[in-house]
Amino acid sequence: MRTLTVPELSLVVLIGTTGSGKSTFAARHFLPTQVISSDHCRGLVSDDENDQSATPDAFALLHHLAGIRLRRGLLTVIDATNVQPKAREALVKVAREYDVLPVAIVLDVPEQVCRERNELRPDRVMGPHVISRQRRELRAHLRNLEREGFRKVHILHGVEEIDTAELAYEKAYNDKRELPGPFDVIGDVHGCRAELESLLVSLDYTLVRDEVGRAVDAVPPESRTAVFVGDLVDRGPDTPGVLRLVMGMVEAGHALCVPGNHENKLVRALTGRKVQVRHGLAESLEQLEREPEEFRKRVIDFCRGLISHYVLDEGRLVVAHAGLKESYQGRASGRVRSFALYGETTGETDEYGLPVRYPWAEEYRGSAMVLYGHTPVLEPAWVNNTLCLDTGCVFGGSLTALRYPERELVAVPAEQVWYEPVRPLASARVGRDPGVLDLGDVFGRRTVQTRFMGDLIVHEENSAAALEVMSRFAVDPRWLVYLPPTMAPVATSAREDVLEHPAEAFGYFGAAGVSRVVCEEKHMGSRAVVLVTRDAAGEAAAQRFGVTDGSTGVVVTRTGRPFFDSAAVTEDLLARVRAAATTAGLWDELATDWLLLDCELLPWSAKAMGLLRDQYAAVGAASRAGLGATIAVLEQGAARGLDLGTMIDDQRGRREAAESFTAAYGRYCWSTSGLDGVRLAPFQVLAAEGVVHAERDHGWHLEVLDRLCAADTSLFQPTARRVVDLEDAAAVAEATAWWEELTGGGGEGMVVKPFDALVRDGRRIVQPGVKCRGPEYLRIIYGPEYLEPRNLARLRRRWLGRKQSLALREYVLGLEALERFVAREPLYRVHESVFAVLALESEPVDPRL
Numbered sequence: 001m002r003t004l005t006v007p008e009l010s011l012v013v014l015i016g017t018t019g020s021g022k023s024t025f026a027a028r029h030f031l032p033t034q035v036i037s038s039d040h041c042r043g044l045v046s047d048d049e050n051d052q053s054a055t056p057d058a059f060a061l062l063h064h065l066a067g068i069r070l071r072r073g074l075l076t077v078i079d080a081t082n083v084q085p086k087a088r089e090a091l092v093k094v095a096r097e098y099d100v101l102p103v104a105i106v107l108d109v110p111e112q113v114c115r116e117r118n119e120l121r122p123d124r125v126m127g128p129h130v131i132s133r134q135r136r137e138l139r140a141h142l143r144n145l146e147r148e149g150f151r152k153v154h155i156l157h158g159v160e161e162i163d164t165a166e167l168a169y170e171k172a173y174n175d176k177r178e179l180p181g182p183f184d185v186i187g188d189v190h191g192c193r194a195e196l197e198s199l200l201v202s203l204d205y206t207l208v209r210d211e212v213g214r215a216v217d218a219v220p221p222e223s224r225t226a227v228f229v230g231d232l233v234d235r236g237p238d239t240p241g242v243l244r245l246v247m248g249m250v251e252a253g254h255a256l257c258v259p260g261n262h263e264n265k266l267v268r269a270l271t272g273r274k275v276q277v278r279h280g281l282a283e284s285l286e287q288l289e290r291e292p293e294e295f296r297k298r299v300i301d302f303c304r305g306l307i308s309h310y311v312l313d314e315g316r317l318v319v320a321h322a323g324l325k326e327s328y329q330g331r332a333s334g335r336v337r338s339f340a341l342y343g344e345t346t347g348e349t350d351e352y353g354l355p356v357r358y359p360w361a362e363e364y365r366g367s368a369m370v371l372y373g374h375t376p377v378l379e380p381a382w383v384n385n386t387l388c389l390d391t392g393c394v395f396g397g398s399l400t401a402l403r404y405p406e407r408e409l410v411a412v413p414a415e416q417v418w419y420e421p422v423r424p425l426a427s428a429r430v431g432r433d434p435g436v437l438d439l440g441d442v443f444g445r446r447t448v449q450t451r452f453m454g455d456l457i458v459h460e461e462n463s464a465a466a467l468e469v470m471s472r473f474a475v476d477p478r479w480l481v482y483l484p485p486t487m488a489p490v491a492t493s494a495r496e497d498v499l500e501h502p503a504e505a506f507g508y509f510g511a512a513g514v515s516r517v518v519c520e521e522k523h524m525g526s527r528a529v530v531l532v533t534r535d536a537a538g539e540a541a542a543q544r545f546g547v548t549d550g551s552t553g554v555v556v557t558r559t560g561r562p563f564f565d566s567a568a569v570t571e572d573l574l575a576r577v578r579a580a581a582t583t584a585g586l587w588d589e590l591a592t593d594w595l596l597l598d599c600e601l602l603p604w605s606a607k608a609m610g611l612l613r614d615q616y617a618a619v620g621a622a623s624r625a626g627l628g629a630t631i632a633v634l635e636q637g638a639a640r641g642l643d644l645g646t647m648i649d650d651q652r653g654r655r656e657a658a659e660s661f662t663a664a665y666g667r668y669c670w671s672t673s674g675l676d677g678v679r680l681a682p683f684q685v686l687a688a689e690g691v692v693h694a695e696r697d698h699g700w701h702l703e704v705l706d707r708l709c710a711a712d713t714s715l716f717q718p719t720a721r722r723v724v725d726l727e728d729a730a731a732v733a734e735a736t737a738w739w740e741e742l743t744g745g746g747g748e749g750m751v752v753k754p755f756d757a758l759v760r761d762g763r764r765i766v767q768p769g770v771k772c773r774g775p776e777y778l779r780i781i782y783g784p785e786y787l788e789p790r791n792l793a794r795l796r797r798r799w800l801g802r803k804q805s806l807a808l809r810e811y812v813l814g815l816e817a818l819e820r821f822v823a824r825e826p827l828y829r830v831h832e833s834v835f836a837v838l839a840l841e842s843e844p845v846d847p848r849l
Contacts, residue, residue: 001164004154006103008169009330011070011095012077013088013150016107017134019114021162025107026079029167036065038080059087063094070098073330083137085148092149099331104150106142108157111135172332173307176256180313183404184220185227187389188260188373189246191236191284191418195399196245198412200226203401208248214241217248218255226401227310229373230260230321230341235280235394235419239287240295247302259306260321260374261341267303270296280394280419308337315368317404322374323386326366343374361386367449371402376421380409384826395421407824443467448836450816452758452765456809458839465842466835474560478545481821481830482686483837484527484558484598485810487751488803489849490772492796498775499786499795502736505752505770510726512761514754518698519735521720522771523681524748525602527558530680532577533594540593544689552578553594555601559838563601572675573715580711586704592688596818597705602679602717603669623655623784631655654785681717682708692818695758699723723755743774758815767804768811781848803849806840813837 006012012030014022026035039049041061046054062078069076082088088104095102114131145153156162184203189196193215197207200218205226208217220226232246233239249255266284269275277285288296309320311330318329322343328336344358357375361383364370373390380387380400393399396417401410446458474480491508493501502519509517532553533540541547553574555563564570581587581595634648672678682705685693693701702721709716724735739750753769760766778786785791817833 001166002154002156002161003166003168004105005152005168005170006075007101007152007332008171008175009070009073009075010101010103010152011066011091012075012103012105013082013091014077014079014105014107015082015088015138015145016109017083017111017114017131017138018081019117019131020107020109021117021159022079022081022107025105025162025165026077030075030077034075035077035079036062036069038062038078041065059090063090066091066094067098070094070100071327081134083134085141085144088145088148088150096149096333096335099328099333099336101151101332102149103152104145104154106138106145106153106155107162108138108142108155109159109162113159172330174309174311174332175330176310176312177314179225181317181404182222182224182406183227183312183317184224184401184410185229185319185371185389185404186401187229187391187399188231188376188393189228189236189242189399190231190234190262190280190394191239191242191287192393192399192414193236193238193241193245194415195393195412196242199399199401199410202410202412203403205254215245215248217252218245219252220254226255227312227319227371228255228257229319229371229389230258230306231262231373231390232257232260233266233280234262234284236283237418239284240291243299243302244295247298250302256310256319257306258309258319258321259303259341263303263306264341267300270300283419308332308340311368313405318366318368318370320370320372323360323370323372323388325360326364326368329366329368361388369404371404382824382826385829392421394418405823446832446836446839448813448816448832450812450833451819452815453809453812456813456836458836462839462842463835466839469559469561469838475554475556475562476547476549476551477831478547478827479531479551479554480556480560480834481531482529482596482814482817483556483560483810483834484529485768485814485837486558486803486807486841487769487771488767488807489800490752490770491800492798496792497787499778499782499792500749500772500774502739502750502752502772505772506724506726506732506735508770509752509754509766512759512766514756514759514766515726516755517724517726517752518702518755519722519724519738519750519752520683520698520702521742522748522751522773523600523602523717523719524777525600525604525679525681526563528563528599528601528680529556529686530554530574530577530597530599530682531556531594532574532581532597534578534581534587535593536575536578544594559841560834566674569674573678573680576675576712576715577680577708580708580716583711584704584707586708590685590688591690595688596686597682598684598686599680599682602681603672603677675715678715679717680715681719683719687818687822690822692815692822694815694818697756698753699755739772739774743776746776747774748777749773765808765812767807798846798849800849802843802845806843806845810837810840813840 014026016022023037038058042051042054042058043049045057045061048054062080066076066078078091080087082091092102111131114135118131142155156165186196186199197215200207203226204221205218207215208219210216218226226249228246232242236242246255246257250257262280265275265281269277269281269285270288275281288299309318309324309329311318315330318324320340322340324336324340328339344360361370364384364386366385368385370386372386372388375388376390376392376395376397377388378391378397380389380391380402387402389400389402391397391400391411393414396414398411398413402408403410443463445460446463448456448458450456490500490502491504493499493504495501506517530553533544536552538548538550538552541552551567552571555570555573557563562570564573577597586595587593631648631651634644634651638644638648684701685704687693702719706718709718722735722738724731726732743749749772751769751771754766757768758765773781775787782791782795786795813833813836817830817837820833821830
């Protein structure tokens, strides 16, 4: 039995005459979706798999499909005869275009066997001369397959060897996804051994020295691993010392290393290749000349064995010397290696005579963090989830490392200027400011990757609507790191007298496997997200959010607009929240300089005065006036003896409904001046520095927020609640009675949430909460007379599916935005999710839900 090794990402080309068993082999060893058959493609373009006139179109389709799969990183198998070099050349070209390895598997079956198999296929009419010709073509070029560009060639001779063959998949050399870290990624060393030793000590590594005191290894703390971005050599005072230390660390499993362009050139020089001895190469050659021949051979073997780049931590981290575009990550080709070593240039030179490098990082939109070096900068600066760690140590700058995943920079200064730079470090271009947004980041049809629901689609028309709101009305985007989701209503009640009732909420969560819920009083106000920093001087605002205008946070609506027209009122509220958090001890307890709170701000009229005046108040006033006049006329008619039946009682009932409508919204309105009369009801601590708290159970949130509310009882309004064991009938009944008490007094109702916050029902996310509103509050929503039986019957047919889907998607996008911000991803990555929440709000959903 032969075992054939195939790279996990490759283009596998089956080669064999008609009847050699390629389709059977493919079906045995590969998934149906992985195989692209020329016969099938011929059938797709002509409805006849034997129509040879359709062959050109069939292969055009085959190549197109193969390209799509390879672009998406999927193993692809080509089931065709491929006995002609021209056919294989086209497939090798496709593989190279997408930087994957082409693999040839040849099925060399005797001609007689092929003929006998074809005779058993009534759908295949083919003369024996065709098989003879195909076999001659196959045998003539077997020895040339590697020269044609195939990186692996497997030739199976005879039926038995084909039938007993087994496949084994091998990972790419650059695929180290199984290594989660933590890592210490170190920038260009360039022969600065002393600084490297100092940096490793600063990172808590323990240096190991040989008998003459030379550092030959460094043992990392705990489970950390050092990763070197290349350019260990040239220019500096001790290239052999750096190599000795790094080689020892790699050999001991304490470090990984990718090659730099200077290692590449050094190997060519040491092996006698003709190279230009400049840019510090002369210093390395001179220093290595003083080392034993055995050491120089070890250096050559080490540098030759370095992999162009590494993909680490399940694909979340990529390390390459000059950086790497998303489409190259995890791929293997000369083009990928060249980019990883040298980057890409525009073909121009700058005023110092150096090549102008193409700013690939400014266009980078990948989810993986890319750490690199190559082009020295004065200070590291994040550009679209990429970071250059070459801070020019050899030029008198510093040697820098990034702790991953902590994103903590550690640096040691150079002992001196070891090599005069051609271009001053201060003039190095850092690229796009990571805090600057671009229209392309949010416009058009977008696919947002989320941890909890996979890919979520935002349609172009929704993006356009969100862009209008965001560009004209939103707060400073640096503050806008989260927008809250809409909330799904409870399922329509089975009771005849109400539209919503707690029984359906308890039933929904019980069916989803939730055993305990929390019922929170629903405050009739306006949703407000409060982001507040710890100090009033604005230091945290500047350091963490890049805001230097003196503001210390924001209070925003669900659409990202400032809640108050006055910046002074906003700062007054933030000062009260800040002081309460200090009194409650939250800053130190949560180890943070900022807090993000999800709240309800009361009264409703504080934000919705225009809505109240133009819609609700107008409806109430018109109803009362019109119905009053109607009733007066009817009463006059009745006084004259007219038989009006139930008309007067009907109209009086309508007037009572109108008065109830006015009373319903009037409960949620009162006068305010500045902060006088304003109440803030927080119900969730969304995030703080380094932590997303949104996944904590609601018991923790409410306990923390009770302390915050107790610190300023004139501003904060605590949230009343009941924790309910759904298997306890008495507890369910008590919570239902509490809801009836709340709503009977005119309250809005309650929100029922899983106590454990984030819950899955199998693979599906359970709603984070459902709102259960009372009859009088729903009168505001559905109109004064919605409880009339004919109206209630019609409303029972309301469709909730779209609203429920919208609530879940917005909830997941909000979590994604928080996680990205807390992980210090670039602002455009955070705004991708924030913007998507706003875009989804323009989907056609009944606003009354």
